[in-house]
Amino acid sequence: MALRGPPDDRSGDDLLEFGVVNLDKPPGPSAHQVAAWIRDMTGVDRAAHAGTLDPKVTGCLPVLLGDAARMARVFDDSVKEYVAVLELHGPAPATFESVCAEFEGEIYQKPPKKSAVVRRLRTREIFDLDVLEREERRALLRIRCESGTYIRKLCHDLGLALGIGAHMGDLRRAGTDPFDDTDLATMHDLADALAWAEEGDEAALRDVVQPAERALVELPSVTIAESAAEAVAEGAPVYAPGVIDVDDVERGTLVACYTPDGAAVCLGRLVGDPDANEGTVIDLERVLV
Numbered sequence: 001m002a003l004r005g006p007p008d009d010r011s012g013d014d015l016l017e018f019g020v021v022n023l024d025k026p027p028g029p030s031a032h033q034v035a036a037w038i039r040d041m042t043g044v045d046r047a048a049h050a051g052t053l054d055p056k057v058t059g060c061l062p063v064l065l066g067d068a069a070r071m072a073r074v075f076d077d078s079v080k081e082y083v084a085v086l087e088l089h090g091p092a093p094a095t096f097e098s099v100c101a102e103f104e105g106e107i108y109q110k111p112p113k114k115s116a117v118v119r120r121l122r123t124r125e126i127f128d129l130d131v132l133e134r135e136e137r138r139a140l141l142r143i144r145c146e147s148g149t150y151i152r153k154l155c156h157d158l159g160l161a162l163g164i165g166a167h168m169g170d171l172r173r174a175g176t177d178p179f180d181d182t183d184l185a186t187m188h189d190l191a192d193a194l195a196w197a198e199e200g201d202e203a204a205l206r207d208v209v210q211p212a213e214r215a216l217v218e219l220p221s222v223t224i225a226e227s228a229a230e231a232v233a234e235g236a237p238v239y240a241p242g243v244i245d246v247d248d249v250e251r252g253t254l255v256a257c258y259t260p261d262g263a264a265v266c267l268g269r270l271v272g273d274p275d276a277n278e279g280t281v282i283d284l285e286r287v288l289v
Contacts, residue, residue, distance in 0.1 A: 003229055003289060004263040007211030012202040016042050017066035018264075018288070019209040024184035025053055025061040025173075037187070038063050041194060050075035050215070051147065051176055059083075059173035060181055068212035070286045071267055074219060074254075078177040079127065081144045085169030086155050088137040092162070097131050099161050100141070104129050109153050124149040138169070178218050212288075213264050216256040220247035222274070222282060224257050229265045232257070233289045238266075238282035243274040246281075257282060264288050 004010070004018060025034055031049045039047035048069035050062040059082075064072055093099075103126055110121045128144040143151060152168045159166025174181045185193075185208040193204035224232070228242025238257060249255065249270055257265045266289070268282035 003226060003233075003259055003265075006261040006263065007213050010211060012197045012205045012209075015065075015205065015209045015211065016044055018068050018212045019065045020068055020212050020215050021063045021065065021190060021209055022179045022184055023061045023063050023190075024181075024186050025058055026187060027056050027058050030055050031061055034061065034187075035063050038065070038190065041187075041191060048072040050179075051078070051080065051173075053173060054171075057171045057173060060176050060179055060184060061173070062176055062179050062215060064212060064215065065209065067288055068215070070288060071212070071215065071264075073286070074215060074267070075147075075176060077147050078218075079144060079175075080147055080149065080173060080177075081142070081175035081180070082151050082171060082173050083132070084141045084143060084151050084155065084171045086139040086141055086158060087167050087169045088139065088162070089159060089165035089167075091137065091164070092134065092139070093164070096134070096139070096162065100129055100131055100158065102161070103154070103158065107154070107157075109150055109157075111150060112153055122148075126154070142174070144175075178215070213258075213262065216264060219256040219267075220249040220253055220270075222246045222255050222257045222270075223260055224265065226259055229257075229259050229263075229289065232266050232284065232287060235284070235287065237280045237284055238268065240272065240274060240276040240279050240281050243281050246270070246274045254285070255282065 031053045035047045035049040044066045046069040048064045106123050106125050109124050111119050125146040130142040132142055133140040155166055155168035190208050193208040197205045223245040224238055225242045228238055251270050253270050255270055266284050267286040268284045271283050272279045272281040274281050
């Protein structure tokens, strides 16, 4: 079978079949609804979003198109960044910023009643919690946190710790690693790009739809021979003779495999010695070709 060519050399149609849109999600629809709209707009078979956002929440929502939808799991553990408005129920105490700083690190959370997961106490890590602005009974917070952190619950707990009560106002996601809000595209941008592409001008489409490999840049990489990639497409694991280069990672690590020209082939776990003469090196988890 024909393998994909270099990411930067793909046509507009190829990008739609294996691409990612760093979407600026609008308020109103759910993340699932937005992904369905993009699927219908682009005409691809599948579209998967990278991390649920509530209907009112805006911001960074990477949407994977076509075959790229198979690798949505790479975002399961990605670090998230938010900008949130904290609505205080009383005058802020003099200790406001020091109390906020105490929430950096590992915290305990129980998912809210309306969540789709089991309501079991669990830990989540807050990497950074910065107070950007404060005005009377409102504060603007920047929160960088572990995936699965409930910002609404975090705001409630901040209010309890402050002794005055608080709730979350507006919320915007500023980043889902490796994507951030510096190159977001709106639904209107995508619609316009598709219209221009139909007229033969794919420049705008290339700005809006990036090669799907962009979503894998933080995973360790393994370069494999084209013959090995063709075997992977038929469901075979990656054997030692087919490995050209591999990042220095421990066994069991999730890795992304590429052809020598940078086209993603699969996701898998490193299970063997890449320097060996025989044996399985990568057990497949997702075939991307």
